[in-house]
Amino acid sequence: MTVSTLENVRAEVVLGSTFWRQRLLTPEELAKLAKNLGLGSFTATDITGLWKIGLLRADLVMSDEPIDFSGLSCQESINEDFKYIYCDFRRPENRPEGYGSLLQDHKDSALEGSLAFHPFRVYVLHHIKRTLKISISNMQYLRYQQGITNVIQCLQEHAQHWTSSVEFADRFDYWNQIVETAAVTEQITYRVVFRDAEPTPIGTPAADNFEHSLHAMLLTIGKSALQEMRSDLAFAAENLDENRSVHVLLRLMKWQERERLKGQLGCSMLFLAMAESIRRSSEQAFAEAWPEEDEIGPGTWIPNARKMLYGSERVFDAPKRVLRDYMAQLGLDFGIKVRCYVEGNTEFGALSHAVGSFDHIQLINLSGHVAEKRGKGLAFVESLEADKNLGIFSVVLLDGDLQDYLRILRKAADDERFHGRFFISDPDIECGNFSANELIETGIREYQKNSPNGINMALDSTKLFAEADTIKSNNDLSALFAKHGIGNLQKSESWGKALMDLAIMRPEFPAEDNRVGQKRSIVEAAELLIRMRDIKFSLSTSLERIDSHSGRVVSLAPKDN
Structure with a gap:
């Protein structure tokens, strides 16, 4: 993947879209969103700490004073309250000694209170929880109390080995890139994915300069890398909640109802929405239809199976009357x-x-x-x-x-x-x-x-x-x-x-x-x-x-x- 093309589009959307900037969250708001989506208890201090050590990139950094951080790119000011505006292009650092206790003395600062994050950044927090969670069996204490110490020691050694590897820094960089790709494509797909607007026909020419830039970025990234991102998002959604038929049903609901979903099911919906944002913008860039989100997770579809089940090969673009067949099969069409x-x-x-x-x-x-x-x-x-x-x-x-x-x-x-x-x-x-x-x-x-x-x-x-x-x-x-x-x-x-x-x-x-x-x-x-x-x-x-x-x-x- 050519990172520089993504960085350019990120800077373009930050500077050019007031609506997109209004979607950004403070560290406290991102921590609250993660909790509501069943990703565990993060605090605002945890969020700023993850940003400080480079595992979580920000989408906008605002300051009254210049910041000399490698990877922060200063942009022209777009906010009357802050003199300096930065885009965060940092990459996680490889630490042979591991990341253990790196936040032991971390506290909030005035700078970190100026961080802003896109809601999609919860995808990175999902991987924090998934790869760094320390847990033991609910039955361990009842089976063998002394074994708790041994289990904790084993998990600690695994975390040390994982965080000290080159792959650790590379994976968190990649997971941040997935977020950023989905976030910039959301600029042109938001009304369709999150507000139930009619999708633009595939192959419609770019409407403005930003769409031209976005399409060029997607073409540079390439189909294979984009499909891999979407597949990873679909697998993450499935790992959080395995009820795929429920996912399809919920994604056919009105957006007001989808936005009320909480817990890991709600998080699955957000990850699938990220994958959909990438798909819809990529379909325009490449002028071709791509598999929908329920087709790219675990398992495979036999030919014509989706038409037999849903009434259409394109479920989320199908007329509502076609999807009545699917509703009837579930006993929900009256x-x-x-x-x-x-x-x-x-x-x-x-x-x-x-x-x-x-x-x-x-x-x-x-x-x-x-x-x-x-x-x-x-x-x-x-x-x-x-x-x-x-x-x-x-x-x-x-x-x-x-x-x-x-x-x-x-x-x-x-x-x-x-x-x-x-x-x-x-x-x-x-x-x-x-x-x-x-x-x-x-x-x-x-x-x-x-x-x-x-x-x-x-x-x-x-x-x-x-x-x-x-x-x-x-x-x-x-x-x-x-x-x-x-x-x-x-x-x-x-x-x-x-x-x-x-x-x-x-x-x-x-x-x-x-x-x-x-x-x-x-x-x-x-x-x-x-x-x-x-x-x-x-x-x-x-x-x-x-x-x-x-x-x-x-x-x-x-x-x-």
Whole structure:
């Protein structure tokens, strides 16, 4: 990595961005942030001490007097309260004798009270805790009390060996560089990563001089080094909290909620945000998409697995409607996943009875809703098209005698203007789903329930069944009942409920019907509506389309390469 390019951009952002400087923290504030993020108890004195010995670089040093520290670069003054402004370019010093007791006599000074740190510096504090923590087993005292001294001695020797190595200074220098790379890229990614703004399309030219400088720096650092930084951040996040699926879910939350997260989970979110800042700025610099953060930690993804799980290969850029599939899989999506359009009150009553308790289903009666009556033309297709744009399945139940509707519906299916399924009852819901005897049987039962003092059905039922072969449509059924003095049988929600009760009890056509053994389409529709809660819309649209003749979904033909 070419450090000088990073140093130049660091100086540029410090001098050029008031907002970026406002993000910086005092030693006390950085110590408090570390505690809130589960990194242990650091004090302001600890922070200034780590800065003094070079393990923790500052992002801005302010003083009324000139400072003669090797590695501090004086900049033009940007603060009326301080005459001298410095950028901290120091490198940790290799100490063959180790770093033990180096802060024994350290105390705060006026100079150290002028230090300012970017919040990302907690990443360095994470490595302080991880590599220098002295701890023993919770059970050591109970198992062997005298062994405590031996364990402490071993840990002390390990710390001595680690801090005296050349690698110790090099690693802390590298961890500070990761922080600084993420911090300068945050200047152009903050609104996307931390405020949920829409990301800029990949490959968009640099908007200003700073972006030009930043892109040049990233190109100089190179893909390999940048990917290594991101990988290290992702592994650190995973080591703090292994619930990767929770990480994805939390990163889809609104930024106000993410900012409230505390403990090691909150720290994982910050490290992943650092990795995202580097990724998004690098994608612009190199004009190419890079793996997202959950792809670069431990483990590997098989091809297309992310699309199958999340509904999109790019999770954090995907439209919210696409991610509903992921929310539904976790049981967290309580929105509409399927709209079912029915032609009349009978169908509405039948399906309300069967699926009305499921929150993911919305039933729309085309005859009963004034706004939907206009659906006989373009408005109906526009409703279906709006469903598709929102990631909602459309299921349509129509009578076969509604030729205008059918022509429009099949044309919309051919044009792929909606996605889901349609069912055609020929000629209507009654005769398309039930035998004539079943319709008579249900009609008699409904008449007796609603007209207990009516005519004696025991005498007339035989005559009704004798003329069953005359029933070819619901109109024939009504005419037959009227002929025998039953005039109140009409298409209604209660009539639909009665028919659905029969269909639920006997899902297939009976023996006297030539469709014997086939499942009734009204039952098939109800089962599909329920099952659609667990079907991923985006995956379905990528693999299937509606056949405009049958109304069923069929596999998409493979595209020519």
